Amino acid sequence: RASTGNLPFDSEVDALILKAYHRYLDLNDGQLADYIPILAQADPALFGLALTDIAGTQYRAGDTGASFSIQSISKAFVFALVCEEIGHSAVHDRVGVNNTGLPFNSVMAVELNDGHPMNPMVNAGAIATTALMPGATDVEQWEAIRLGLSRFAGRPLELDGDVYRSEMAANQRNKAIARLLESYGRLTTDPLETVDVYTRQCALSVTANDLATMGATLAGGGVNPITGERVVSAEVARDTLAALAAAGMYERSGEWLFEIGLPAKSGVSGGIVAVSPGKGAIGVYSPLLDPAGNSVRGQRACGYLSRSLGLNLFASP
Numbered sequence: 001r002a003s004t005g006n007l008p009f010d011s012e013v014d015a016l017i018l019k020a021y022h023r024y025l026d027l028n029d030g031q032l033a034d035y036i037p038i039l040a041q042a043d044p045a046l047f048g049l050a051l052t053d054i055a056g057t058q059y060r061a062g063d064t065g066a067s068f069s070i071q072s073i074s075k076a077f078v079f080a081l082v083c084e085e086i087g088h089s090a091v092h093d094r095v096g097v098n099n100t101g102l103p104f105n106s107v108m109a110v111e112l113n114d115g116h117p118m119n120p121m122v123n124a125g126a127i128a129t130t131a132l133m134p135g136a137t138d139v140e141q142w143e144a145i146r147l148g149l150s151r152f153a154g155r156p157l158e159l160d161g162d163v164y165r166s167e168m169a170a171n172q173r174n175k176a177i178a179r180l181l182e183s184y185g186r187l188t189t190d191p192l193e194t195v196d197v198y199t200r201q202c203a204l205s206v207t208a209n210d211l212a213t214m215g216a217t218l219a220g221g222g223v224n225p226i227t228g229e230r231v232v233s234a235e236v237a238r239d240t241l242a243a244l245a246a247a248g249m250y251e252r253s254g255e256w257l258f259e260i261g262l263p264a265k266s267g268v269s270g271g272i273v274a275v276s277p278g279k280g281a282i283g284v285y286s287p288l289l290d291p292a293g294n295s296v297r298g299q300r301a302c303g304y305l306s307r308s309l310g311l312n313l314f315a316s317p
Ligand code: GLN
Pocket: 071, 072, 073, 104, 105, 123, 167, 174, 199, 202, 266, 267, 268, 269, 293
């Protein structure tokens, strides 16, 4: 089969994915997240590396079927669903698209600009984004998120109830952030109900392979390459990738773009999705994290693949 976009031929991609996997398999640097108690029970040895291209070819190495909670990576896809619903300008006004330069759970970030969340890829902005999901009740909003993210993945995603309960018992900080947004008149929903929906979206169970397909849907202008379904418009896919480039890797987003040159989103359970527009997306799972909360093996594997597959957006042809 011919190459997709400017990706090399299948056998070459297969070989490079395997090479990236073996290259970082013995890298055991980093820590498990433990502020959500159940995340500290993850197996630090797990490492799955997947790539889905926009024609729907899937490449896999390692533990690509291992399930984990999507955590902050949900922010990217809920943002896309909300963009689709309320449009470019309203998202810009209500949530913003800048990087706060502060950690993902920063309360100070909310204080910087009269409670304007500024950044949809950290907790304050993501909670504000979740509040904008269509639905008359929190139950309807949650169902719209679960179904929407399932369309990105091309299969029904389910809640991991243990992760949800573990985080609900430890998410005082997110409740405080939601109350702070409310105090500035930035939330029109019940803050605690919205935090409940947000916590559920973070506890959706996915695999590295799911992340690759979800990312490939953005890479392909909003069309899921496995199911052929249009999930969001091409404009929304483009806008979501712009927000990821600005802020998807927390306060390390600039360094990430400088080294790897791809829009991406990480989560504290150890997942990363990195998207190559018009080509495909990489999904990685490896739970040991750096101090910003980004998977250590995941970052290295994405860097290697970006270089070897020629994915850096800023490189001249
Ligand atoms: N659910 C987590 C939280 O709100 C997600 C954070 C993350 O992945 N960075 O703290």
